[in-house]
Amino acid sequence: MKIAPTSIQGILFDKDGTLLDYDxxxxxxxxxxxxxxxxxxxxxxxxxxxxxxxxxxxxxxxxxxxxxxxxxxxxxxxxxxxxxxxxxxxxxxxxxxxxxxxxxxAVAVPGMEAALAALKGRGLALGVATNDSEDSAYASLAPFGVVEHFTYVAGFDSGHGSKPGPGMVAGFCEATGLAPGAVAVVGDSHHDMEMGRSAGAGLLVGVLTGTGGRDDLAPHAHHVLDSIAELEALLDELAGRKRA
Known part of the structure; x- marks a missing residue:
C-alpha cells in the first residue's frame, strides 16, 4: 500500500513492539x-x-x-x-x-529515547495508544524519561475503547485539536494499522521491532520501517515530495 505525501502534525504510537521490545x-x-x-x-x-x-x-x-x-x-x-x-x-x-x-x-527498542526527543523537538504532538492499561503504559515508559514527550496516553481502560477500533485515535485528535488526516499511526501489528485506517489517519507506518515481519505488515501499512529511528527521515521524505 502507498500513500500520497501528506502533512503530519501528530504521531500516535503503539507501545509494545513499537516503543518497547515486545518479547x-x-x-x-x-x-x-x-x-x-x-x-x-x-x-x-x-x-x-x-x-x-x-x-x-x-x-x-x-x-x-x-x-x-x-x-x-x-x-x-x-x-x-x-x-x-x-x-x-x-x-x-x-x-x-x-x-x-x-x-x-520494560526494554526499550534501540534509539527510542532519541527518536522521541527529535520528533517532539520538531513540534509534533506525540501520543501512545495501547491495549495495555493506561497505568501500566505510564509505568513501563517512566524508566526511560520519555513520558514528558507525550500529550496523550490511552489504554484499553481510558474510555476510548480498544484496538482495532478508532476510539484512541479520536481521543488523540480531541486532545491535540488535530484532524485525523494530520495524524500518523505507528505500530507493529494489524490491530494498529486497522485502528488508524478506521479512524481516517493520514499515515499508517508499520515497524519491525515487534513480532510481525515486513511481508506481514506491508499489505496493511503505507510504509514499513525497521524501527521508529527511521521515522524522522520518512517524514522529511514525504514533506519533500509534497513540496515538489
Whole structure:
C-alpha cells in the first residue's frame, strides 16, 4: 500500500513492539499473569500461555496472536473461558500484575529515547495508544524519561475503547485539536494499522521491532520501517515530495 505525501502534525504510537521490545518486555509479564490466572499451577499457566500465542521453544510470541494484539480484558475473557472463571475479576487480577511489574521488565527498542526527543523537538504532538492499561503504559515508559514527550496516553481502560477500533485515535485528535488526516499511526501489528485506517489517519507506518515481519505488515501499512529511528527521515521524505 502507498500513500500520497501528506502533512503530519501528530504521531500516535503503539507501545509494545513499537516503543518497547515486545518479547523481552512481555515474555516475563505474560508468564506472571498466566501463573496468577492459573492460581499458581505452572502446568495450567503454560496451557494459557500457549493458547495465547506464546511459543515456549523460542520464548517468543506468534504475530497478531491474542497476547500480542488483544486488550487485557479480551485476554482475560479467553483465559476465563478456559478456566471457568469470572472474566471481569480475572481482568482486574492480570492488569494488576502488569501494572506492578511492567517498569521492571520494560526494554526499550534501540534509539527510542532519541527518536522521541527529535520528533517532539520538531513540534509534533506525540501520543501512545495501547491495549495495555493506561497505568501500566505510564509505568513501563517512566524508566526511560520519555513520558514528558507525550500529550496523550490511552489504554484499553481510558474510555476510548480498544484496538482495532478508532476510539484512541479520536481521543488523540480531541486532545491535540488535530484532524485525523494530520495524524500518523505507528505500530507493529494489524490491530494498529486497522485502528488508524478506521479512524481516517493520514499515515499508517508499520515497524519491525515487534513480532510481525515486513511481508506481514506491508499489505496493511503505507510504509514499513525497521524501527521508529527511521521515522524522522520518512517524514522529511514525504514533506519533500509534497513540496515538489
Amino acid at each position: 523481552a518486555t512481555w515474555a516475563p509479564l505474560n508468564k506472571l499473569a498466566a501463573l496468577e490466572a492459573a492460581g499458581g499451577d505452572p502446568v495450567v499457566a503454560e496451557r494459557l500461555l500457549q493458547a495465547g500465542g506464546y511459543d515456549p521453544a523460542t520464548d517468543s510470541h506468534v504475530p497478531n496472536s491474542l497476547l500480542v494484539s488483544a486488550s487485557n480484558d479480551v485476554i482475560a475473557g479467553s483465559w476465563a473461558e478456559m478456566l471457568g472463571a469470572d472474566p471481569a475479576h480475572l481482568t482486574e487480577r492480570i492488569t494488576a500484575v502488569f501494572e506492578a511489574s511492567s517498569a521492571q521488565t
